[in-house]
Amino acid sequence: QSTLVVAEHNNEKLTPITLNAITAASKLGGDVSCLVAGTDCAKVVEQISKVKGVKKVLVAQHASFKGSLPEELTPLILETQKQFSFTHICAGASAFGKNLLPRVAAKLDVAPVSDIIEIKSPDTFVRTIYAGNALSTVKCNEAIKIFTVRGTSFEAAPTEGGSAASEEVAASSPAGVSEWLEQNLTKSDRPELTSAKVVVSGGRGLKSGENFKLLYDLADKLNAAVGASRAAVDAGYVPNDMQVGQTGKIVAPELYIAVGISGAIQHLAGMKDSKTIVAINKDPEAPIFQVADFGLVADLFKAVPEMTAALNK
């Protein structure tokens, strides 16, 4: 038994969710190898070879891997699989992993298992369905098991203590059917949403994009990331990459502060695994209070600045 983890990175740094995927892979038992495919990824290879639990790092460098296009990475993974015959192939359930692994799976005529939250045995996984309103235990009878891993459900593997050997794998010839043009990443000095210890999120109750400043001020006091409900995104207050929920990002911080969010099931699916949940809403009947550890029925426009001020004390 052996597992391949497809590493996500930007040629400079490993994306944190890969560490969660490595933990999941380690739980299966057997050797864990990581595939790093990029244009110039020596730094990433160095990082990942120190990660505890990784036995081998497979490296493929080629100009065609720019932008991690699935059309280019899929043939590489298939070649790697041919060479090493892994029993499991996995990646983080991020935009990268969700885009890539189903393509690989279809090529192998394998039904993949998306976004797993628990491993019961090497062929049995738990995943959420219906926006987290039910848990499905799935047995995968495929010869090769292919799955993506929900980052918040597995600890990150320690980034020290490993000493994996690295090995070049041959890059396949470019498919050349797709071209990566550009990336526009939202710039922020705040922590990244899915890995932040504290998240402050705003909903339609904020009434405008400008009013999110109240949340940014509070977030800066708490060293928190700022998220939003789908309603706030749909209303155009903030960009979609801030969306927390089943169709956005799944977060599970130590502290989640929901401000002016009613608590649609879709939103709850994205945050209900947070350790402590605070809800601030003027509607005492808002469903968010049913999952909140601490609920404050108040006008957010008064309460949030008050809270920011109180944190100074």
Place this chain on the structure above:
Amino acid sequence: MSGRVLVGVKRVIDYAVKIRVKPDNSGIVTDGVKHSMNPFCEIAIEEAVKLKEKKLIKEVVAVSCGPQQSQETIRTALAMGADRGIHVEVTGKDYEALGPLQVSKIMAALAKKEDAQLIILGKQAIDDDCNQTGQMTAALLDWPQGTFASEVALEGDKVKVVREIDGGLETIKINTPAVVTADLRLNTPRYATLPNIMKAKKKKIANMKPADLGVDLTSRLEVLRVDEPPQRQAGVKVETVDDLVAKLREAGTI
């Protein structure tokens, strides 16, 4: 590009329904529960119809795989502006086991049969939340894929797709034929108007079986059980911001 677009439309439990797990943990209660078109599929249909209205494509074909009732979902797509429908009938045990891999095989076979230039699908269905069918259909056809699209522009024989990724947006350009999957912000689906609902009744829905397309429905995934997620207990209400901050400090959270 001036061809045919296939759009997949899935019948799912309506997004507003609070689902219930069956007492024997074998699945979700679906009998007597309101079903609708998967919201992401509505966005996919809207995008295809818009391309047709801009005269960038000739025909929009809505496809649904499932039991007889899937035809209602196809009718909705026709009322939104699709030209015709294809119902691939899957029932009983086959329908229970029908997953993204099997649907991808059906979509890929149809794409060849219909000589489609573009397939637009929702990025995921709100029942199984798999987010796989588009990627797998593209793989089976060896076509490029533009997943999680928030903007689609046809440029000659290529498609420019702006994609929703974790940290923001990404722009790619892919050859056609291609598969595109719709994310939330791609467009706002229209409501079907009464005249269009009436018109849709006259549009044709072809009926076929997976076997007619040479697709084997064998699934090697087995759902062992379905459970309710652990319920979170509601905590306490606090009266003031100071109370709240004090409680959080007490708990060591801040």
